[in-house]
Amino acid sequence: MNRKNLIVGQSGGPTAVINSSLYGVVSEAMRQESIGRVYGMLNGIEGFLAGRFLDFKEAFGADELEKLKTTPGAYLGSCRYKLPEDLNDPVYPLLFRKFEELEIGYFFYIGGNDSMDTVSKLSRYAAKTGSNIRVIGEPKTIDNDLVLTDHTPGFGSAARYVASTVREITVDANVYETKSVTIIEIMGRHAGWLTAAGALARKHANDNPLLIYLPETAFDQEAFLAKIEAAFEKNPNVVVCVSEGIHDKDGTFICEYDNSVGTDSFGHKMLAGCGKYLENLVRNRLNVKARSVELNVSQRCSASMMSATDQKEAVLAGAFGVKAALKGETGKMVSYVRTSNLPYRMTLGLEDVNEICNKEKTVPLEWISQDGSDVTEDFFAYALPLIQGAVEIPLGSDGLPDFISRK
Amino acid sequence: MNRKNLIVGQSGGPTAVINSSLYGVVSEAMRQESIGRVYGMLNGIEGFLAGRFLDFKEAFGADELEKLKTTPGAYLGSCRYKLPEDLNDPVYPLLFRKFEELEIGYFFYIGGNDSMDTVSKLSRYAAKTGSNIRVIGEPKTIDNDLVLTDHTPGFGSAARYVASTVREITVDANVYETKSVTIIEIMGRHAGWLTAAGALARKHANDNPLLIYLPETAFDQEAFLAKIEAAFEKNPNVVVCVSEGIHDKDGTFICEYDNSVGTDSFGHKMLAGCGKYLENLVRNRLNVKARSVELNVSQRCSASMMSATDQKEAVLAGAFGVKAALKGETGKMVSYVRTSNLPYRMTLGLEDVNEICNKEKTVPLEWISQDGSDVTEDFFAYALPLIQGAVEIPLGSDGLPDFISRK
Structure with a gap:
């Protein structure tokens, strides 16, 4: 049988919807016949190197998974670990041996610039060594500074x-x-x-x-x-x-x-x-x-003002990445492509992760007033669609937001 | 005809529900046959002395009044003005002359310690001069430090x-x-x-x-x-x-x-x-x-976490004060009296404002752990009922909370 397993990790600072991206990846992977187990790295690549991961089927009841969509922070934990520039470093074969042990066919990493650097390195190492693990980046950052995407989840x-x-x-x-x-x-x-x-x-x-x-x-x-x-x-x-x-x-x-x-x-x-x-x-x-x-x-980290648009898009991007990986894509980041402002419409795409990592997208100078003390109407047209829609956060028996956390 | 008018003001720092108290006073006053016009002082007693006030019937459409309940901040504006200790100060006859011009029979002030000081002074001046204006305080403070009330709106x-x-x-x-x-x-x-x-x-x-x-x-x-x-x-x-x-x-x-x-x-x-x-x-x-x-x-000032319990109680306290004033009460503050913790039940009462102003209620030492680094179960039993219930804040066409503000 040719089924391969998927592993997903989160990295960098958390956002209100980084767990919505996770939900998108995990729920789509669980739906796919050709994907076996769905694993989560704990504390990113760093925790995984220390042998820490979970199996989503064991960790979650079916309805519990939904709670990821309304829980801020990084459910799997995060890290700020940078892989070495030198692909001959022994950490790479070590990592890939661990992937092999778990029969990983799909590696997903949710994060910002630095995390895309990890995706870039792992996909290049896989290409170099003839590994057929497919490596996909899911964007995430409140800073909105990733290039080659209209905006970022979070x-x-x-x-x-x-x-x-x-x-x-x-x-x-x-x-x-x-x-x-x-x-x-x-x-x-x-x-x-x-x-x-x-x-x-x-x-x-x-x-x-x-x-x-x-x-x-x-x-x-x-x-x-x-x-x-x-x-x-x-x-x-x-x-x-x-x-x-x-x-x-x-x-x-x-x-x-x-x-x-x-x-x-x-x-x-x-x-x-x-x-x-x-x-x-x-x-x-x-x-x-x-x-x-x-x-x-x-x-x-506030869930109280989660944007329904942001949440929905993060889930879609997660699922889109899984389908892309199954089609053979690797070394790519899922991107947002805006097709219209009024009404707001966007589709999902894929971009070469090597063109994204370690770059930064700043606010265009034309969107800043001449004297640098305000933004122009262009910014409003760009940003207003992204904050639309309130999300109801479930309350626990104590009357406060009921976030899910690892046992 | 014996109808008298009512005037209400807000003072001190705002809270999420100080406008709910205002709603309670204004909506109840409008329902009462024996009350004529309902005025609001702008920026409290200080603004009123400068001649600034509004008439709620002119300022609001009928459905607009409801929006006060989901708008944080002080709709009427606030002040930090302290009336002189000496009741012979010329500001008192000046104020009461203004009350007379507007045919005020009921004076309401929503605020904390300092505002209750204003209520105390005005009620004492009224008693001293034989004025039959009834002066009522509505409690308000996030600090919860008013005495003779179980807790405070806000x-x-x-x-x-x-x-x-x-x-x-x-x-x-x-x-x-x-x-x-x-x-x-x-x-x-x-x-x-x-x-x-x-x-x-x-x-x-x-x-x-x-x-x-x-x-x-x-x-x-x-x-x-x-x-x-x-x-x-x-x-x-x-x-x-x-x-x-x-x-x-x-x-x-x-x-x-x-x-x-x-x-x-x-x-x-x-x-x-x-x-x-x-x-x-x-x-x-x-x-x-x-x-x-x-x-x-x-x-x-955040409306996103407004407590439904807090909001409801503030409205009730506002209305209760109006009914008490009509019964002849003056120099009183509306108070919360807890009758049961489980299930939580409370009723409204009236306390002598002179026993409240310029005093401070702190957390009982028995509710603080011996080493001063935690609170005890008693605090949980006290506080948990007060934070229950979410309030849906209406959104405007821009997708953000739609607060009402003065034109």
């Missing part, structure tokens, strides 16, 4: 979280009449996609957030202060979204400006984020009430 | 937000195998109710958050470090909840320990929170991965 939910939270913080900021500035620091070191999503919070022209700064352009703090002064003409409560990675024209990160904010009582350096720095800058220079909010890990 | 939703967010952050922390400590900083300067709600995130014994520190007891950083070391035996990923107001036995706030984290490039003092301080302490002393998350304003 971005829509994170963008929905950012947009609705910025709207709520704006409602909160509006209760007082006194002039105030609220700086919201959003994830994104090199790509501003998620910060740009803050713009979706606006309900009308001149609504907050009045200013948006991405790492794609250089940040000038004097121009920023002047912009805030001007924004007070529109609203006494000014809300500003900034990417954690904003930097000046010399490439110095704004969060590094406060290098004196550097010593705790042990003499160790402490770093506040750029939000905290700008809060102090505004308070000291403009003499107005200022506060900063760092949205932090909830951007990637 | 707490249940904030507690639900904290519990589910701590659960999500725990899911996020669990994806890696490497030892890590996540410090979650939660609102509460003197009362630890909200931080204690972090405990509700646990799904089983020895689940995260493994440690919880409230401002009701003294914090010792050496004991804290030892507790973390011990917690690693249970889980490599340790999640800790701390109140922003934790302090040592001498009363020094932990966030003041890093007084050297104090100068930005302008030489101005910068303060990080206690979470940031403890993150650095853990990293430097225990040599493990550490991060901190400040839940910040989303605790009070």
Whole structure:
């Protein structure tokens, strides 16, 4: 009998829908006659090397699998392990021997840039050694920075979280009449996609957030202060979204400006984020009430604002990858191809993973306003479809979200 | 004709359900034959003194009023204005002259400690001058620190937000195998109710958050470090909840320990929170991965985790206050009286506002574990009923929560 087994792993930072991708792969693999067992690596390639994996049929009841779709985080656990550049490294034959023992025919890895690097290396090693294991990458990242795909699973939910939270913080900021500035620091070191999503919070022209700064352009703090002064003409409560990675024209990160904010009582350096720095800058220079909010890990782990579109697409991409592997594809990443904005339509495709790994897609400069303090209508047309639809998260007997976790 | 008008205002920091209280007052007042117009002060007593108010019948369509129940923040705007202690101050006759002009018979103020101080002063001034305006306080605070009431509107939703967010952050922390400590900083300067709600995130014994520190007891950083070391035996990923107001036995706030984290490039003092301080302490002393998350304003302004119980009770309390005022009550705050835990049952009551204002209810010491690093089962029995039930927030055409706001 020619049935081969499938193994899937998760890698890098988690998202709200990385388990939806997993659900897509696993449920499709279980449906396929020609696939035998479906295994999951625990803590990615690193845990697998240490012999840690599970069998989905043993680990899950039939209805339990559905719960993956509403559970954030990485069900299988994650890792940040980089395979050696040299394909002659002994780790490769070691890995492939383990694959052989488990009769693996299909290797799936769900992750971002670094994970696609793993997919690239394993598929190249397989080609080099004549192994017929098919290696497929499933995209994942809230940063939306993978090339050759319209967007990435995880971005829509994170963008929905950012947009609705910025709207709520704006409602909160509006209760007082006194002039105030609220700086919201959003994830994104090199790509501003998620910060740009803050713009979706606006309900009308001149609504907050009045200013948006991405790492794609250089940040000038004097121009920023002047912009805030001007924004007070529109609203006494000014809300500003900034990417954690904003930097000046010399490439110095704004969060590094406060290098004196550097010593705790042990003499160790402490770093506040750029939000905290700008809060102090505004308070000291403009003499107005200022506060900063760092949205932090909830951007990637909150299930409360999961986008139904994002969830659905992640499941479809997972299943699509399995069908592609069965057709003989390998060394590919599943990609999203947008065919229409209004109405929003997209199809799935495959791209050479070697063209994707270790590259970064940033927000096009044409989508950023001339003065670098806002995004254009193009961004709205791009991002709005991706945050559509609420997902009902099942509640447990304690009344809180009932996430599934490994025993 | 003897019909009098009612005026209502909101004061202090907003919550997820302060507009539900407003809905309760306004909808009940509109139902009552003996009440004429229903006015809302804009930005509380401060805005009213400046002549700013609205008429609910003019401002709202009939179905629009319902939207108050799913809109966080203070619809009428808020203020932090304290009336003078001296009832002979000219502001009092000025205010009451304005009340007279508008033929006000009923004054409602929705807020916390400071707002109850306003209710106390206005009711005492009315008594002193023989005015028959009836003055009623509607409780509101996420801090849950008002005395003479089982709990306060706003707490249940904030507690639900904290519990589910701590659960999500725990899911996020669990994806890696490497030892890590996540410090979650939660609102509460003197009362630890909200931080204690972090405990509700646990799904089983020895689940995260493994440690919880409230401002009701003294914090010792050496004991804290030892507790973390011990917690690693249970889980490599340790999640800790701390109140922003934790302090040592001498009363020094932990966030003041890093007084050297104090100068930005302008030489101005910068303060990080206690979470940031403890993150650095853990990293430097225990040599493990550490991060901190400040839940910040989303605790009070997020509608995504609104508690249906909290929302329903806030509406009931609003309506109850109107009926009490019509019966002749004045100088009272509406209170929650719990009659049973299992099943949870509560009724509404009235308490003398003079016994409430400027006092603070903290977590009973019997509900805190001996070593000050956890809460007892009593807290669970108390808090669990208050976070029950999800509320569906209507979505707008942009797919995001559709909050109502003043034109």
